[in-house]
Amino acid sequence: MTAGIDLGHPQAQSVRSDEDVVRVRQLVRTVAVAVKLSLVDQTKVVTAASELARNTLVYGGGGSVEVATVENGRRKGVRIVFADSGPGIADLDLALTDGYTTGGGLGLGLSGSRRLVDEFEIETSPETGTRITVTKWSR
Amino acid sequence: MALSTEESGRLAALLSGQADRVTSRWTEIVTSSLRGRLSQAELRRQVQDLHSAIVATSEQGDIDLSADNAAELRAALADLSRGRARQGFSATETTVSIFALKDVLAELVQEAGGANALNDYVAFAKLVDEMGLFTFESFVRTRESLIADQAEQLLELSTPVVKLWEGVVAVPLVGTLDSARAQVVMERLLQTLVDTSSPYAIIDITGVPAVDTQVAQHILKTVVAARLMGADCIISGIRPQIAQTIVALGIEFGDIATKASLADALRHVLRLSGVETARRQPRRGA
Amino acid sequence: MERVPILKIGDILLVSIQVDMSDQTAVQLQEDLAERIVDTGCHGVIIDITALDIVDSFVGRMLSTIASISKVLDAETVVVGMRPAVAITLVELGLSLNGIRTALNVERGMELIAAAHADELDYQLDDDPDAETATP
Structure with missing residues (x-):
């Protein structure tokens, strides 16, 4: 994990409905613009956030998202934490495989969004649910 | 203190x-x-x-x-x-x-x-x-x-996207392509397609001495991205060494059109878009 | 819930998505569009996504589904106006939008539909005026 110092206050958004997923996208975009990510990088991190927030809603039964800015020397970035207290992911390796889905989707949510960000961490267990942390750095 | x-x-x-x-x-x-x-x-x-x-x-x-x-x-x-x-x-x-x-x-x-x-x-x-x-x-x-x-600034200087014909743009790539530059070129190319409303793009790599897997991947991704946007890419000027690298690395170019030279690529595109090029007139006295 | 408007222009249905759609809005659009294709008997659908700053797998799947549904209903779907950053992101995400025709803008999309339709008419006139399924 890269050491980073938080700038400002992390923004929180609960994820309970479809509309909340839209709000997460808007929140992440605002922060991504603030840390001056390139347009392509903004698009990538917002898309990843959309996928992961939907996962939080659909598979985790709802949860919360926290968006913060991070800094590492000259580079700034966006760090997003998706947390739910759902059933967790039974087989992580399988879940990270392209095209694997238990929910009737395209199976690109986890595996695809991992490719869209620079850092991707996942903690999951049946007791505590799933917690995914992603970071996108400016270039 | x-x-x-x-x-x-x-x-x-x-x-x-x-x-x-x-x-x-x-x-x-x-x-x-x-x-x-x-x-x-x-x-x-x-x-x-x-x-x-x-x-x-x-x-x-x-x-x-x-x-x-x-x-x-x-x-x-x-x-x-x-x-x-x-x-x-x-x-x-x-x-x-x-x-x-x-x-x-x-x-x-x-x-x-x-x-x-x-x-x-x-x-x-x-x-x-x-x-x-x-x-x-x-x-x-x-x-x-x-x-x-x-x-x-240097990155911007070294990546021109030029309009070759109505509806056809080209990027002549010159020099070593690292991943950062490849990315910039590709983004610029796609944006030019939108700005000029050109359905065809030619990526000419005559001036590129070598490609590695990452750069080849960038070019491939650009072609796929252009297709998603409704435009076609043609790659021209692949040197023999690069062709060998591409095959040796096992990179699939699939159904992407490749042409020997920029001129061939342009002719190919014009034919596709239905432009009639004038027949060559026999030169007098030749 | 917001609803995406569907406009009829000649023989074409034009859908211009202007809002950051929730998943529900996307599903609603899919249903509305199927209904309008049958009601109007249009042979072409243009979905303009110029205003969309992201397309995630859910919207991608919706676009594919719309294309498939309209094909069944004998209409050609063209997705137009995808932004470069969106296209680059989709490629990275691994979403290929199979079976969807795309064009740079509405104008080119209309040309594409007109061409497809003209081919079909030619084919019917040349070979068999009564042919129902004449897609080459």
């Missing part, structure tokens, strides 16, 4: 008591180190700015360079180092302007004498050191951002 309230009070008194003498002496020392590359008047102004920032800060009580009440002082120092970095001065030439204050202070403290003289001088010198380090830091930061800006 910081100066106590009494110490900074004495510092303020020393500096503001003979303000003119301090700035003159300070300017004098700095001038000799810069060998006339800045005018006396400009130096004097810079030194006066610093001087008043230090006095203002020390009059507020204890000085800690990292504290909130030293913001003005930090700004003055950053200002100085930014200016010097942009004018091409070295790090030494920049920080000497701060360290010169030590000599001035030594003279002043010696004259004033008193029981605290040694202690005071040590404390003041420490503060000057801190200021010097801070200046050095901001000097380096400015230089780094200058370099980053230049690298970016």
